[in-house]
Amino acid sequence: MFQPATTTEPDRHAESRDIWNLNAHFWIEHFGAEGNDFHRVLVAPAAERLLALKGGEHVLEVSCGSGLFARRIIDLGAESVVAFDYSKVFVDEARKRNEGYEDKIEFLVLDATDEQAMVRELMPRSGKKGFDKALSNMAIMDISDITPLFRALRTLLNPGAQFIATLMHPAFNHPDSVRGVEQFDLPNGETVKRTYIKAHEYLGARPVKGIGIPGQAHAHWYFPRSLHDIFNIAFGAGFVVDGFEEAAWNREEGEEKNLTPSWKDMTKLPPVVAIRFRVL
Numbered sequence: 346m347f348q349p350a351t352t353t354e355p356d357r358h359a360e361s362r363d364i365w366n367l368n369a370h371f372w373i374e375h376f377g378a379e380g381n382d383f384h385r386v387l388v389a390p391a392a393e394r395l396l397a398l399k400g401g402e403h404v405l406e407v408s409c410g411s412g413l414f415a416r417r418i419i420d421l422g423a424e425s426v427v428a429f430d431y432s433k434v435f436v437d438e439a440r441k442r443n444e445g446y447e448d449k450i451e452f453l454v455l456d457a458t459d460e461q462a463m464v465r466e467l468m469p470r471s472g473k474k475g476f477d478k479a480l481s482n483m484a485i486m487d488i489s490d491i492t493p494l495f496r497a498l499r500t501l502l503n504p505g506a507q508f509i510a511t512l513m514h515p516a517f518n519h520p521d522s523v524r525g526v527e528q529f530d531l532p533n534g535e536t537v538k539r540t541y542i543k544a545h546e547y548l549g550a551r552p553v554k555g556i557g558i559p560g561q562a563h564a565h566w567y568f569p570r571s572l573h574d575i576f577n578i579a580f581g582a583g584f585v586v587d588g589f590e591e592a593a594w595n596r597e598e599g600e601e602k603n604l605t606p607s608w609k610d611m612t613k614l615p616p617v618v619a620i621r622f623r624v625l
Contacts, residue, residue: 357552358458358489361566362431365487369434371561373411380413381558383608383617384483387592388511389417391619392482395509395588398422402477405467405501407457407494408484412439412450418480419449427470429455429463457484460493467501475503483617485512485575486519489552489568495582499624508584508622514591518616519569520553521546524606540610547571572618579622588621 375381380389392414398404400422406415409428418426428450430436439452455466467476479498485491498508513519522544530536550569557565576586593615594608608616 357566361487361489362456364563364565365432366434367563368561368565369411369432369438372558373435373438375558375560376411376413378413384413386594387617388483388619389414391590391592391617392480392509392511393417393421395507395590395619395621396421396478396480398478400424403427403472405471405476405479405498407479407481408487409439409452410435410482412442412452414480414482415439415450415452416442416446419446423478424449426450427453427467427476429453429457429467431456457488457494458490460497463494463497464500467497471501472503475506476501477503477506479506479508481508481510481512483511483513485510486515486567486569487565489566491570491575492578492582495579495584495622499583502624504624506624507587508624509588509619510622511617511619514615514618515569515571515575516547517542517544517614518608519544519547519550520555520567521550521569524608524611526606526610538610540606540614542611542614548573575620583625584622585625586620587623588619590619591615592617592619 379385398421401424404418404423404426406426406428409415409430412428415426415428433454436452436454443450453466455463479502522542524542526538526540528536528538548571552566552568554564555567593612596609596612
């Protein structure tokens, strides 16, 4: 499923943007108006808890896709959202879906690896003191270089403001991990099915191409990073961590497991991590 990197970093970044433009409509159709079950059950609840919106906030969304969560942020009580993505196709589609939110959400085409462009375009839109909150849903692992993003956010967020990022769990759900299931008999005659994760190269993992949703036409780039790497980039830009969640499925007790390995059977292994960074 995954292909090792063969191109250089700049070429990889440009190719990543082009691939997302090609895959955008497929992802939008798959997610629909409410998001897929992965988003609804794992990602969105964790993001909403860490966002902890009180009403009236001015929020920045990084890598917004078709704007599904930007609209959710407004529904949760935010005053306004500025949302951007480097895929023009996604941004065009987000604007088409913005009916009823026109005076609350602004969508922009911006590259999260271009610190100067982010500051230039977003600072005039950040309000007198800067943005109150920032969010990136399931995108950190898709961005070729996150250092410029954290540096830009340090400038764009007001003092004490928070940046919430949800992403594939680097320790369990990364391109080199393999899901499996095994079945064995206990001495009392009971048959047990156990799911597991087999992982290697968590530290120092290299960019690879992979399929995020079965059926998408083009494999896209993943840029896996350990929690150690992500935290140190954030700390170096002037952030601390003040919130952390690991999201796993919660199946009904006794519900039968499939022999096809599924995250829904791995109730003790979280495929998603949500991190809240705060500006010092």
